[in-house]
Amino acid sequence: xxxxxxxxxxxxxxxxxxxxxxxxxxxxxxxxxxxxxxxxxxxxxxxxxxxxxxxxxxxxxxxxxxxxxxxxxxxxxxxxxxxxxxxxxxxxxxxxxxxxxxxxxxxxxxxxxxxxxxxxxxxxxxxxxxxxxxxxxxxxxxxxxxxxxxxxxxxxxxxxxxxxxxxxxxxxxxxxxxxxxxxxxxxxxxxxxxxxxxxxxxxxxxxxxxxxxxxxxxxxxxxxxxxxxxxxxxxxxxxxxxxxxxxxxxxxxxxxxxxxxxxxxxxxxxxxxxxxxxxxxxxxxxxxxxxxxxxxxxxxxxxxxxxxxxxxxxxxxxxxxxxxxxxxxxxxxxxxxxxxxxxxxxxxxxxxxxxxxxxxxxxxxxxxxxxxxxxxxxxxxxxxxxxxxxxxxxxxxxxxxxxxxxxxxxxxxxxxxxxxxxxxxxxxxxxxxxxx
Numbered sequence: 001x002x003x004x005x006x007x008x009x010x011x012x013x014x015x016x017x018x019x020x021x022x023x024x025x026x027x028x029x030x031x032x033x034x035x036x037x038x039x040x041x042x043x044x045x046x047x048x049x050x051x052x053x054x055x056x057x058x059x060x061x062x063x064x065x066x067x068x069x070x071x072x073x074x075x076x077x078x079x080x081x082x083x084x085x086x087x088x089x090x091x092x093x094x095x096x097x098x099x100x101x102x103x104x105x106x107x108x109x110x111x112x113x114x115x116x117x118x119x120x121x122x123x124x125x126x127x128x129x130x131x132x133x134x135x136x137x138x139x140x141x142x143x144x145x146x147x148x149x150x151x152x153x154x155x156x157x158x159x160x161x162x163x164x165x166x167x168x169x170x171x172x173x174x175x176x177x178x179x180x181x182x183x184x185x186x187x188x189x190x191x192x193x194x195x196x197x198x199x200x201x202x203x204x205x206x207x208x209x210x211x212x213x214x215x216x217x218x219x220x221x222x223x224x225x226x227x228x229x230x231x232x233x234x235x236x237x238x239x240x241x242x243x244x245x246x247x248x249x250x251x252x253x254x255x256x257x258x259x260x261x262x263x264x265x266x267x268x269x270x271x272x273x274x275x276x277x278x279x280x281x282x283x284x285x286x287x288x289x290x291x292x293x294x295x296x297x298x299x300x301x302x303x304x305x306x307x308x309x310x311x312x313x314x315x316x317x318x319x320x321x322x323x324x325x326x327x328x329x330x331x332x333x334x335x336x337x338x339x340x341x342x343x344x345x346x347x348x349x350x351x352x353x354x355x356x357x358x359x360x361x362x363x364x365x366x367x368x369x370x371x372x373x374x375x376x377x378x379x380x381x382x383x384x385x386x387x388x389x390x391x392x393x394x395x396x397x398x399x400x401x402x403x404x405x406x407x408x409x410x411x412x413x414x415x416x417x418x419x420x421x422x423x424x425x426x427x428x429x430x431x432x433x434x435x436x
Contacts, residue, residue, distance in 0.1 A: 008286075012156040019208040023137065024157040026092060026202030028164035030130065033195025034095040037169055037270035039123050040252045041176075041263035042102070042188055046116045051383035053253050056120045058246060058375030060127035061368060067135050068365025071358055079214035081143070085136040089203040091129030095196030097122050099189045106185035133202075135364055142348060142356055143212045150348075155285020155341055162278035162337065169271030177264030215357065228350050228359075230412060234294075235363055237410035238343065241301055242367040244308070244403025246374020247396050249382065251311065251325050251332075258390045259314070259321055269329050276330030277337040284338035291417055293345040298411040300339030301404045307331035308401035312394045374403075 012021075031037075036057055043053050074081060101118045104110030110118070141150050172191070179187025251273075252266035284296050307328045314324040351359040378396055385392040 008152055008289075009156065012152060017153060019205040020141075020153050020157050021160065022201045022205035022208075024160040025164060026199050026205065027134070028161040028168065029195050029198035030092045030095070030202065031161065032165045032168040032172070032270075032274075033191045034092075034098060034199065035123075035127060035130075036250060036252070037172075037267050038176075038188060038191055039098075039119060040250050041256060041266050042185075043116060043119060044253070044256050045180075045185075045263070046105070046112050046119075048116050048120070049383070050249070050253060050257055051379045052116075052120065054249055054375060054379040054382055056124050057250055057253075058372065058379070059124040060131045061246065061371040061375060065365045065368035065372060066128075067132060067368065068361050070136075070139075070361040074215055074357065081136065081140060081212050081215040082209075085133060085140060086203065086206055088129045088133035088136060089206045091126045091133060092199045092202040093196050094122055094126035094130075095192040095194075095199055097126070099192035099196060102185055102188045102192060106189065133206075135360075137206065137209075138344060139357065139360055140209060140212055142353075142360075143215055144210045147348070151285075151289055151345070154344065155281055155288065158337060158341065159278055159281040159285060162274050162281055162333075165274035166271055166278055169267055169274055173264035173266075173268035173271065175264075176267050177262050180263060228352070228355075231350050231359065233410070233412050234346060234350065235366055237301075237407045237412075238363070238367050239370040240410060241304075241339075241404055241407035242370040243374040244304075244400040244407070246371035246376075247378050247400040247403065248308070248311075248332075248374075249378055249393055249396055251329050254311070254314070254390075254393050255322070255325055258393060259316060259325075261322065265322070269325060272326050273329035273333035276332070276334035279330075280334035280336070280338035281341065284341045288341060288345050292414040293342045293349060294411060294413040295417050296342035297339055297346055298408055298413055300335040300342060301408040301411065303331055303335030304339070305401045305404035305408065307335060308397045308404060312397035312401065315390050315394060374400075 011017075040053055040057065043056070073084065077084065098119060101110065101115055101122065105112060105115035138154065141153055145153060176187055176191070179190070252269050255261040255266050255269060256263070280300075284300075287296060307330075310324045310328040310331065314321040314328070318324070347360060347363055348356060381392050381396060
């Protein structure tokens with residue numbers, strides 16, 4: 001009943017959804033060639049400490065807490081959600097900036113320390129804007145599309161992005177290893193230029209999305225400040241899980257710093273993660289058309305707890321350590337993508353349409369803040385231990401597993417995997433779809 005259906009893919013492939021398709025393709029190139037997959041091995045090659053890599057990689061997650069100010073920003077801009085999202089989408093072409101910086105380092109006009117600082121700043125600001133852009137695009141689709149279309153478009157955009165990322169990243173690992181041996185840092189420049197060129201699809205396509213009009217956000221009264229039934233427990237479980245997300249050192253960082261793997265392996269690790277994300281997106285996207293979003297969310301927490309255990313077991317003395325990291329990457333990303341879809345669906349089922357801007361901003365602000373706190377702890381731990389201290393990484397992975405397990409137990413779920421037509425706890429919320 002919940003297997004991926006070709007008819008839904010044929011519907012998504014129609015010309016009506018062409019801008020959404022182009023956004024997904026552009027985001028795939030940004031995620032593959034202008035994000036973590038490349039900047040982690042690049043910064044380590046330039047001599048960056050592990051703690052700096054963690055901070056740079058986690059800044060976008062914590063920076064997403066700025067979404068909490070979305071209602072105030074929209075009020076100040078007279079509800080111009082389109083203008084805000086278009087501005088943020090320009091960060092998707094940051095590959096050009098990174099190419100220029102790395103070319104300067106490779107050509108000797110920019111020192112390694114200065115290059116490291118400029119790359120870190122570009123990644124931190126660019127990816128933060130990218131995360132906020134993606135969040136706003138999701139909100140935009142929730143405003144302009146009926147719920148049935150939103151459930152069609154969102155998961156398939158994610159699946160298309162992950163499918164293309166898998167195709168882009170898996171061979172890129174071999175190309176990067178061969179390229180760095182032959183031409184050094186210029187290999188990174190080539191990847192960044194390709195990523196920048198293809199990523200221009202995203203802002204161009206965002207400009208072609210159906211206009212949401214003025215998304216005016218009223219100030220909440222004391223009565224309206226009461227959260228819909230189930231929202232607080234849903235948010236609290238997600239906050240606990242997000243703290244565990246922040247605790248995670250990048251798998252590529254561990255592979256390079258502790259296991260001594262190549263930069264190509266770290267890129268391939270991202271490719272395997274993208275393949276896992278594709279599987280999670282396809283499975284959850286089809287199920288959520290009529291299934292329980294709360295149960296999918298709880299299952300995703302459990303899958304990510306298992307992934308963290310796999311990574312904690314990938315100690316240098318274990319001959320299967322590289323394989324366990326690959327398995328962990330697939331499970332983390334598969335569970336993460338399924339969890340992201342279930343989170344959005346759960347949020348929009350709990351909250352009536354007129355209140356979606358308020359509650360999405362509250363939710364993203366709380367979870368991003370928790371992830372940022374976890375990342376700060378992770379960076380502090382890695383700053384205090386030697387770069388090759390595998391026990392510190394294992395402890396952080398174990399802490400993430402514990403956090404996801406607690407979130408699994410905290411998550412309130414519907415009575416069955418099939419959502420009821422009417423929920424007694426949600427029927428009182430006007431405009432709610434009443435599905436859990």
